[in-house]
Amino acid sequence: MKKTLILSSAVLAFSLMGTPALAASDLPENHRFYDEIDYLVDKKVITGYEDGTFRPDKTVTRAEAAIMIGQLKDLDGTQRATGFKDVSKSSKASGYIAAAQEAGYLNGYPDKTFRPDAPITRGDMAILLSNIFTMPLWGATDFKDVSANMKAFEPINQLVSYNITAGYPDRTYRPLTNVTRGQFSAFLARGLEPVFKNDTHMENSYLRDKTKVYSYRSADGIVLNARYTDDSHLNGEPLGFLWENYNEDVEDIFYTEDETYDMYNIGFPFSEYITELVYPIKKGKVFNIDNPFAPVSKITGVNVTVKTPYKTFTNAVEVTVPYDSSVNHDTGYKYYMVEGFGTVKTVGLDGKISSELIKVQ
Structure with a gap:
C-alpha cells in the first residue's frame, strides 16, 4: 500500500509530483521498502542497474554509500585523487569518497585505506547518519548488544531518539549486521521524512503519528498544538526533527518522543529524559525509581475508559504519580496513555484536569 507523503521543509526542493513508478523486475510494490526506495530514486540518490533490477537485498559497500550520500548532499562527484591508497582516481566512486571525507561524513582507516568494497554495517550506518543529519539529542537505550565503549554507541542512541530505528523485539540493535540497499534506503528516508x-x-x-497535529487544552484554557518539525532550535542552534508544542501566547517547547521495546520516553534538549511508560504493560508496575529527573510512577490501570473532548478512549493505561515535594508538584496526578496517541489526559489527584486532547488533524 503506497504511503501519502507530507513533505518537510528540509526537502521541499525535491518535489514528488509525477514520481514515476519503479519498474525494477525484482522490486514489487509490496516490497517492505518500496516507497522508501521509490522516494530516493525520484531524488536521484539511488538508482537501479542496467539489467533492469534494483537488488534491494544486496549489501551496500562503503563506496556505494559514499556515492549515495554524495548524491543526497549534492557533493562534487568528479573523479579525482583521494589520498587513500586503495581508491584510485579512476574509481567510479573516487570523487564522492573524497568529497564525503572532506565533509566529514565518511572517514578512512589509520592505515590510509578506505576499504571501498567493505560492507556497511548497522553500526556504521548509525555513525554515517549522525554525520549527515542534525541529531544532537539522545537518551541511552538498553540494547543487549550495544555497550557504552562502542564507537557507534551515541549514534545508535541518536537514531532511536530521532525515530529512525527502534531496534529488534529481542532487545538488540545488531550493530555488526550488514545493511542492504533496501535497508539503506529506509534509513535515509526516515532521516528525511516524518x-x-x-x-x-x-x-x-x-x-x-508524525504527520499530524495534536491539540491539547490546559487547565488555564490555553490550547497547545503539537507538531513534528525539523524547524526546532535552542539558542539559535538547530536540533533536527523534534516535537514542538506551540501557541502564539507562549514560548515554543521542543522535545523528543521515542520508544523501544522496553519503554516510552520524553526527552528535552540537553536536559532531562523521562520515562513515561514501561513495557510490557502490567498493572502495579513501578518505574522511574532511579531517575533523578522524574518522580516514581506506577501503572494503576489498564484498558481504562477515559473521556476527552476529542473522543472517549476505552484502552487507556492509567499511570499514577504521587505527590513528591522534591520535584515541585503541588499535588500528585494521573495521566492516561493510549496506543497511537501518547498521553491524552492528565488529571490531578484532586480531580482537576491539567491537560486533555481536544483535536487531531
Missing part, C-alpha cells in the same frame, strides 16, 4: 519515521513504530506503539 511519514517514514512512522514506520519505526512497533506494533501497539504509543508514539503519535
Whole structure:
C-alpha cells in the first residue's frame, strides 16, 4: 500500500509530483521498502542497474554509500585523487569518497585505506547518519548488544531518539549486521521524512503519528498544538526533527518522543529524559525509581475508559504519580496513555484536569 507523503521543509526542493513508478523486475510494490526506495530514486540518490533490477537485498559497500550520500548532499562527484591508497582516481566512486571525507561524513582507516568494497554495517550506518543529519539529542537505550565503549554507541542512541530505528523485539540493535540497499534506503528516508519515521513504530506503539497535529487544552484554557518539525532550535542552534508544542501566547517547547521495546520516553534538549511508560504493560508496575529527573510512577490501570473532548478512549493505561515535594508538584496526578496517541489526559489527584486532547488533524 503506497504511503501519502507530507513533505518537510528540509526537502521541499525535491518535489514528488509525477514520481514515476519503479519498474525494477525484482522490486514489487509490496516490497517492505518500496516507497522508501521509490522516494530516493525520484531524488536521484539511488538508482537501479542496467539489467533492469534494483537488488534491494544486496549489501551496500562503503563506496556505494559514499556515492549515495554524495548524491543526497549534492557533493562534487568528479573523479579525482583521494589520498587513500586503495581508491584510485579512476574509481567510479573516487570523487564522492573524497568529497564525503572532506565533509566529514565518511572517514578512512589509520592505515590510509578506505576499504571501498567493505560492507556497511548497522553500526556504521548509525555513525554515517549522525554525520549527515542534525541529531544532537539522545537518551541511552538498553540494547543487549550495544555497550557504552562502542564507537557507534551515541549514534545508535541518536537514531532511536530521532525515530529512525527502534531496534529488534529481542532487545538488540545488531550493530555488526550488514545493511542492504533496501535497508539503506529506509534509513535515509526516515532521516528525511516524518511519514517514514512512522514506520519505526512497533506494533501497539504509543508514539503519535508524525504527520499530524495534536491539540491539547490546559487547565488555564490555553490550547497547545503539537507538531513534528525539523524547524526546532535552542539558542539559535538547530536540533533536527523534534516535537514542538506551540501557541502564539507562549514560548515554543521542543522535545523528543521515542520508544523501544522496553519503554516510552520524553526527552528535552540537553536536559532531562523521562520515562513515561514501561513495557510490557502490567498493572502495579513501578518505574522511574532511579531517575533523578522524574518522580516514581506506577501503572494503576489498564484498558481504562477515559473521556476527552476529542473522543472517549476505552484502552487507556492509567499511570499514577504521587505527590513528591522534591520535584515541585503541588499535588500528585494521573495521566492516561493510549496506543497511537501518547498521553491524552492528565488529571490531578484532586480531580482537576491539567491537560486533555481536544483535536487531531
